[in-house]
Amino acid sequence: MGRVWPLLLRYVVLATSAMILTVGVSKNIQRRIYSAGIIPDQYRYGDLYNTSCLKDFKEVDFNINSELSPSDKPQTRFKNVDLYTIGDSFTPMDTSFYAGDKNYHIWLGVNQESVTLDPTKNSILVIEIIERTIQERLKKDFKALYIDRGFSVAKKPDNRPPHPPHSGAHIFEKFGEQINQRLEFxxxxxxxxxxxxxxxxxxxxxxxxxxHPGAIISKDEQFLFYQIEADPQSPLSAFYSLTPTDIDSVVTNMNSIREHYLKMGFNEVYFCLIPNKTTICAPSLANYNGQIPAIESHPNLQAPTLSVIQSIKPNPSWFHKGDGHWNVHGKRFWLRTVNGLVEKWSKKNTHNH
Incomplete structure (x- = not known):
C-alpha cells in the first residue's frame, strides 16, 4: 500500500500537467473551459490592469461599466435603411442595438461576409477605425482588410449563419500559438x-x-495607457511624427475602399476615426500629430466621415479606468452617432448605383 500512493500521486501530477498543456496549446479549448467557469477571465478588470496589475486601476465593476442594456436599443427602426458596419474591439455590440431594418456587422479581419443588397432600401456602410491603427490598416493592408475580408454581394440570398460554430476539427487551430501567454493566463x-x-x-x-512593459501611467497617476499609444517613438502613437505623404496615402486608400463598395451597390460608405485614449485623456503628454483632423479635412477626401473627436474630447470619463477601450458611455455615444445617420438616410428616397 505504501507504494501505491506515490504511484497514484505521480499519475495525478502527469494527468494534471497533460491537461494544462492541452489547454495551453489550444485557444478554443481554453475558451470552452473559461465559458464553463473553470478558469477566470484575464480581462475581467480591464486589459491595462491585466498588463500592469496596479491595484488603483483595478476596475472591479468592469462588466457593469461595459454592458449595454435593453433600454439602449432603438425605439424606432427605419424600414427603408439597412446598416452594414465593419469595426474592431470598440464596436463589439450586438447588431440589435442599431436602428436599421436589417443590420450586419463584421469584426475586422476575421472573415468575408456575403450579403444581398435590397434594391428597395438604402444600404449604408460605416467603417470604424481606432486612431492607433490608421497607419497600419489604411496603408498597405487596406485591401486585405476592408475588401478581401469585408462584405461581398451575393447573387442569391445567403441563409447560412454568418459565423458558424467551430467543430471539433478546429479545436487545435493555430496549434501552440501564444502558448506562454495562455498558460500564464x-x-x-x-x-x-x-x-x-x-x-x-x-x-x-x-x-x-x-x-510593467506594455502599460504607461500618466504623470498625475490618474490614467493608464497602452505603451504603444503613449510613447512618441511608437508608430501607433498619436504623438508619432507623420509626413504629408502618410496622410495622403491614407486618404487615397479610403477613397478606394469607398469606390469599391459604391460599385457593389452600397449607397454610401462612411468612416469613423475613433481617437486613442491618450488623445483624449492626456493631450499634453507630447505633441499631438493631428492625424484625425488632417484626414477629415483633407481636400482630396471623397469618403464622408462621422467626425467624433470633438465630441469625445471633453469626456475622458467615457474611457475605462483599467482598460484602453471606451466604456458604456462611449458605446452609447457611438450608437447615437450611427443611429442618427440611419435616421438621416431614412428621410432620403431609396436609390442605388
Missing part, C-alpha cells in the same frame, strides 16, 4: 495570485517609478 489570474502581482507592481511603481 490560465495559471496566474486567480484572485489570490493577483494580490501578489499587485504588491510587486506597487513596489516597482513606488520605489522605481516603473510599470
Amino acid at each position: 490560465m495559471l496566474f489570474n486567480f484572485d489570490p495570485i493577483l494580490i501578489l502581482k499587485e504588491l510587486k507592481s506597487q513596489i516597482m511603481l513606488s520605489w522605481f517609478h516603473r510599470t
Whole structure:
C-alpha cells in the first residue's frame, strides 16, 4: 500500500500537467473551459490592469461599466435603411442595438461576409477605425482588410449563419500559438495570485517609478495607457511624427475602399476615426500629430466621415479606468452617432448605383 500512493500521486501530477498543456496549446479549448467557469477571465478588470496589475486601476465593476442594456436599443427602426458596419474591439455590440431594418456587422479581419443588397432600401456602410491603427490598416493592408475580408454581394440570398460554430476539427487551430501567454493566463489570474502581482507592481511603481512593459501611467497617476499609444517613438502613437505623404496615402486608400463598395451597390460608405485614449485623456503628454483632423479635412477626401473627436474630447470619463477601450458611455455615444445617420438616410428616397 505504501507504494501505491506515490504511484497514484505521480499519475495525478502527469494527468494534471497533460491537461494544462492541452489547454495551453489550444485557444478554443481554453475558451470552452473559461465559458464553463473553470478558469477566470484575464480581462475581467480591464486589459491595462491585466498588463500592469496596479491595484488603483483595478476596475472591479468592469462588466457593469461595459454592458449595454435593453433600454439602449432603438425605439424606432427605419424600414427603408439597412446598416452594414465593419469595426474592431470598440464596436463589439450586438447588431440589435442599431436602428436599421436589417443590420450586419463584421469584426475586422476575421472573415468575408456575403450579403444581398435590397434594391428597395438604402444600404449604408460605416467603417470604424481606432486612431492607433490608421497607419497600419489604411496603408498597405487596406485591401486585405476592408475588401478581401469585408462584405461581398451575393447573387442569391445567403441563409447560412454568418459565423458558424467551430467543430471539433478546429479545436487545435493555430496549434501552440501564444502558448506562454495562455498558460500564464490560465495559471496566474486567480484572485489570490493577483494580490501578489499587485504588491510587486506597487513596489516597482513606488520605489522605481516603473510599470510593467506594455502599460504607461500618466504623470498625475490618474490614467493608464497602452505603451504603444503613449510613447512618441511608437508608430501607433498619436504623438508619432507623420509626413504629408502618410496622410495622403491614407486618404487615397479610403477613397478606394469607398469606390469599391459604391460599385457593389452600397449607397454610401462612411468612416469613423475613433481617437486613442491618450488623445483624449492626456493631450499634453507630447505633441499631438493631428492625424484625425488632417484626414477629415483633407481636400482630396471623397469618403464622408462621422467626425467624433470633438465630441469625445471633453469626456475622458467615457474611457475605462483599467482598460484602453471606451466604456458604456462611449458605446452609447457611438450608437447615437450611427443611429442618427440611419435616421438621416431614412428621410432620403431609396436609390442605388
